Amino acid sequence: MKYKEPSSDYRSGLDPSRLPKHVAIIMDGNGRWARQRSLERIEGHRRGVEVVEDIVAACRRADIPYLTLYAFSTENWQRPQSEVQGIMSLLAAFLAKKQEELKENGIRLRTIGETHMLPESVLMALENALEHTRSGTDMTLTLALSYGGRAEIAGAARRIAGDVAVGKVAADVIDEAFFSRYLYTHDMPDPDLMIRTSGEMRISNFLLWQLAYTELYITDTLWPDFGEDEFLEIIRDFQSRERRFGGV
Numbered sequence: 645m646k647y648k649e650p651s652s653d654y655r656s657g658l659d660p661s662r663l664p665k666h667v668a669i670i671m672d673g674n675g676r677w678a679r680q681r682s683l684e685r686i687e688g689h690r691r692g693v694e695v696v697e698d699i700v701a702a703c704r705r706a707d708i709p710y711l712t713l714y715a716f717s718t719e720n721w722q723r724p725q726s727e728v729q730g731i732m733s734l735l736a737a738f739l740a741k742k743q744e745e746l747k748e749n750g751i752r753l754r755t756i757g758e759t760h761m762l763p764e765s766v767l768m769a770l771e772n773a774l775e776h777t778r779s780g781t782d783m784t785l786t787l788a789l790s791y792g793g794r795a796e797i798a799g800a801a802r803r804i805a806g807d808v809a810v811g812k813v814a815a816d817v818i819d820e821a822f823f824s825r826y827l828y829t830h831d832m833p834d835p836d837l838m839i840r841t842s843g844e845m846r847i848s849n850f851l852l853w854q855l856a857y858t859e860l861y862i863t864d865t866l867w868p869d870f871g872e873d874e875f876l877e878i879i880r881d882f883q884s885r886e887r888r889f890g891g892v
């Protein structure tokens with residue numbers, strides 16, 4: 645299904661010349677949403693997937709070229725096995741169900757994280773979806789899966805050290821730009837805006853390097869209650885901010 649063209653007032657209040665290029669989201673609060681309704685946590689994750697679908701479409705309609713979603717952290721493996729399994733089956737189902745729609749809408753899927761840790765069923769769905777959507781040029785949807793910022797930075801340091809050891813790289817060329825080329829995100833801009841739902845005032849190991857100068861927006865809304873209207877309101881708030889990057 646092709647996403648509806650935005651109506652003329654869809655972007656009302658949005659300044660097309662100051663759209664963020666890259667929005668990153670910590671999708672938090674699925675468990676609390678379920679608990680409030682005396683449901684199993686997995687029901688919160690199920691509803692959360694539907695919100696993912698809405699926000700991907702909203703982002704595409706708003707013409708924001710990069711959306712990165714924190715779907716599963718390296719630390720989330722410590723959760724009860726039944727919850728981890730439930731999340732993994734939702735993920736595999738999402739990928740299988742959505743790959744055609746992503747393609748139709750010009751959206752290329754990618755992932756960041758230690759994806760080799762994922763179960764075989766998810767890996768297969770993932771490979772299919774990555775392959776199926778690889779020609780998308782209008783938007784890049786990045787899923788952070790088994791992702792941890794510290795692991796990413798340590799991995800980059802390890803690979804650079806390896807290249808130095810074999811003489812491929814001279815130690816004195818290692819500056820910030822060089823280092824970034826060894827990160828998962830080497831081919832995308834740093835996020836302009838990072839949204840976290842459900843009120844927690846922390847980063848939880850998300851994009852530690854890349855968030856250095858990102859604008860932060862934390863909303864109390866739980867992820868399953870989040871939606872397009874609030875997303876656009878946050879983009880408008882972002883556009884009213886003055887970014888100084890350490891200047892005056």
Ligand code: IPE
Pocket residue numbers: 671672673674675676677715716717720731842
């Ligand atoms: C976020 O919701 C989804 C994942 C971490 C996979 P949570 O499951 O963390 O929900 P809360 O924080 O317990 O409410």
Ligand code: IPE
Pocket residue numbers: 670671672673714715716717720844846848
């Ligand atoms: C961050 O949420 C990870 C994801 C949203 C995938 P968590 O719920 O795992 O983070 P903490 O435990 O509140 O820091």
Ligand code: MG
Pocket residue numbers: 672673674
């Ligand atoms: Mg949480």
